[in-house]
Amino acid sequence: MANSANSVNGVQEGFEAVQPYSMHVSSRYLELTRKKLQLARLPGEPKTPEDRRWEQGVPKALLEPLLDYWLEQYDWRSQEAHFNSTLPQFRTNVHLTITPSHAPTPPPLRIHFVHKRSKHKNAIPLLFCHTWPSSFVEIQKIISALTDPHSLPSFGAGAQQAFHVVAPSIPGFGFSDASPNADFGLKETADVFHKVMERLGYERYVVHGSGWGFNICRALALGQPQSCLAIHTSNPSFKEPDFKQSPMTCLKYRIAQLVRAKVTFLSFGYVPAELHISTLTPVSRESELPSGPLETFSLQYTLRPQTLSYSLCDSPIGLLACILDTIHTRSLPTPLPPQPRSPFLSPAEIEMTEERPGVPAHDNDVHSPATERPEMPLSPRESELRAMNYSWSPTEVLNWTMLQWLPGPEASLRWLRQACLETHPSSLLSTTYSPIPLGISSFLARNSSSAATSPLMWGSATSNISWIKRHQRPAALPAWEAPDLLVLDMRECFGSFLDRGIIANLPGRET
Numbered sequence: 001m002a003n004s005a006n007s008v009n010g011v012q013e014g015f016e017a018v019q020p021y022s023m024h025v026s027s028r029y030l031e032l033t034r035k036k037l038q039l040a041r042l043p044g045e046p047k048t049p050e051d052r053r054w055e056q057g058v059p060k061a062l063l064e065p066l067l068d069y070w071l072e073q074y075d076w077r078s079q080e081a082h083f084n085s086t087l088p089q090f091r092t093n094v095h096l097t098i099t100p101s102h103a104p105t106p107p108p109l110r111i112h113f114v115h116k117r118s119k120h121k122n123a124i125p126l127l128f129c130h131t132w133p134s135s136f137v138e139i140q141k142i143i144s145a146l147t148d149p150h151s152l153p154s155f156g157a158g159a160q161q162a163f164h165v166v167a168p169s170i171p172g173f174g175f176s177d178a179s180p181n182a183d184f185g186l187k188e189t190a191d192v193f194h195k196v197m198e199r200l201g202y203e204r205y206v207v208h209g210s211g212w213g214f215n216i217c218r219a220l221a222l223g224q225p226q227s228c229l230a231i232h233t234s235n236p237s238f239k240e241p242d243f244k245q246s247p248m249t250c251l252k253y254r255i256a257q258l259v260r261a262k263v264t265f266l267s268f269g270y271v272p273a274e275l276h277i278s279t280l281t282p283v284s285r286e287s288e289l290p291s292g293p294l295e296t297f298s299l300q301y302t303l304r305p306q307t308l309s310y311s312l313c314d315s316p317i318g319l320l321a322c323i324l325d326t327i328h329t330r331s332l333p334t335p336l337p338p339q340p341r342s343p344f345l346s347p348a349e350i351e352m353t354e355e356r357p358g359v360p361a362h363d364n365d366v367h368s369p370a371t372e373r374p375e376m377p378l379s380p381r382e383s384e385l386r387a388m389n390y391s392w393s394p395t396e397v398l399n400w401t402m403l404q405w406l407p408g409p410e411a412s413l414r415w416l417r418q419a420c421l422e423t424h425p426s427s428l429l430s431t432t433y434s435p436i437p438l439g440i441s442s443f444l445a446r447n448s449s450s451a452a453t454s455p456l457m458w459g460s461a462t463s464n465i466s467w468i469k470r471h472q473r474p475a476a477l478p479a480w481e482a483p484d485l486l487v488l489d490m491r492e493c494f495g496s497f498l499d500r501g502i503i504a505n506l507p508g509r510e511t
Helices: 002-015 027-038 060-072 076-086 143-147 186-199 212-223 247-258 272-280 293-301 305-312 316-328 380-385 394-405 410-422 456-461 483-499
Strands: 019-021 089-094 109-116 124-129 163-168 205-209 228-234 434-444 463-474
Touching: 027 060, 027 316, 060 316, 060 394, 076 394, 089 186, 109 143, 109 186, 124 186, 124 212, 124 483, 143 163, 143 483, 163 186, 186 212, 186 410, 205 212, 205 483, 212 228, 212 410, 212 434, 228 483, 247 456, 305 316, 305 410, 316 394, 434 456, 434 483, 456 463, 463 483
Parallel strands: 124 163, 124 205, 205 228, 228 434, 434 463
Antiparallel strands: 019 089, 089 109, 109 163
C-alpha cells in the first residue's frame, strides 16, 4: 500500500511539474504558411484621399509590401531563436475549477508562460496579463528592466523596485492549450493564472494588464483578493458613473464638470482635457459591449467567431490585415489631422533603404534595442519629452501575426467573444466594487493631444484608484510602444504602495 501511495504521489508531482519549454514550429507548417502567402488574392479597393485611406479598413498600399516582406525577407527561425534565448519559457498542467460540482471533469490544460526571477532581494512577484490580439511576447521589451532596475535607471519613488515576472499565455493563445469549453472567459483565465502563480510558490502578488488584460486583473482582484494585492494598468476605459449605483462618484463628477476641473479641491482627480473628451464621446450605459479604443476595434471579431475563423484559420494575409487594423487604433475622441500618422513603417522603410531617428530600423538584426529592451532614458522627464508616435517595424507586426497564426486564431476569437459578454456594462465584473488598490498610467491617443480613454476617475465607482500618472506620449499598447515609461510607472506605483503600507505581506524596498 505504501509503495502504491508513493507511486500515486509521484505521478501527481510529475503531472504538476513545471517543465522548461522552447518554441519550435515544424518546417512543414512554415512551408504551408509560405504556400498560402504565395497564393493570396488581395481584394481591390476604392480610390480615396490620403487622409481617408483607413476609413474602410487596412489600405492595400500598406498590406501588399508587407506580404512581399513576409515572403522575401522575414525569417521566423531567427525570431524563434531570439524569443527562446531572451524569454525563459515553461509549461505546466493546470486543472480547471469545476462548476457545477456534478459536471464532468474537463481535461487539464498545458499552460505556457514566461518566468524570470530577479536577483534582487527586494523583488516582489508580478503577474503580467497580456491582451488581445497580443501574446506573451508583449512582455519582451520590459522584462529585463522589471527584473533588474539597474538596466533602466530612474529616480524617485520605486526607482530600485524589482520584480519576479510571470507572463502566462491565455489558454488558446501562443503555446497554451485552448479550452474546449465555449464559455471559457475572463473568470476562468484568472483562475488558471492564479494556479500558475501558486504552482511557482507565489501566494501573494501584484498584477499588471492593459486592454483585455486589465479585465483579467479585475477578475483576479474580485476572485482572489487575498492573493492579488494590487493592480497597475494603462489606458483603462470606464463607463460614466450612474447616480443610482454610485451616487458619490457621480456627484463628484458633476461638480468637476461644473467647475471644469479648474478648481483643485473641487476637481476630485479630473483634469479639463478629460472632461472635454467625455462631452465629445459619452459612454452609453446601454451599450452591449466595451467601448475603449482597442475594445472598439475588436468588436467586429466577437459577434460570430466561428464563422470568421473559417477565413482567418486559412488565410495568413487575412489574419495580418486584422492585426494591422486592431493595432492601428486611431484617435476616437477628436478629429484626425489632415494626414494622420500610421503606426506602421511605409513601404520605403520596409525595404530598409534608410533609417530615421525614432524609428526602429532593425529587421535584419534580431538583437536590436527595439526587440530586446527599451532605450535607456537619462530621466523620466527626458523620456516624456520624446513624445512621438511609435512606428511598428515589419518584423514586429509579423511576429504578432505569427503568434496568432501558429495556434490558430479560432480559440482566441471565442475567448474574446466571451470576454466581451462578461464585461457588459451591467455585468458583475463591470459593476462590482473592488477594494484592491489600482494604479493607472494614461497615455495619449495616436494623432491626438487628448487621452486615449474615458475620464480616469469614472473608475472610482468600481475600483480603489490609488495612483495615477498622465503622460504626453501616444501609446495604445504601452508595453510595446512606450516600454520605458511603463516600467518606471510600474516601479513607482507598486513601490509607493509598499512605502505607504497600502499593500502588505510583500517585501519592501531595500534601504
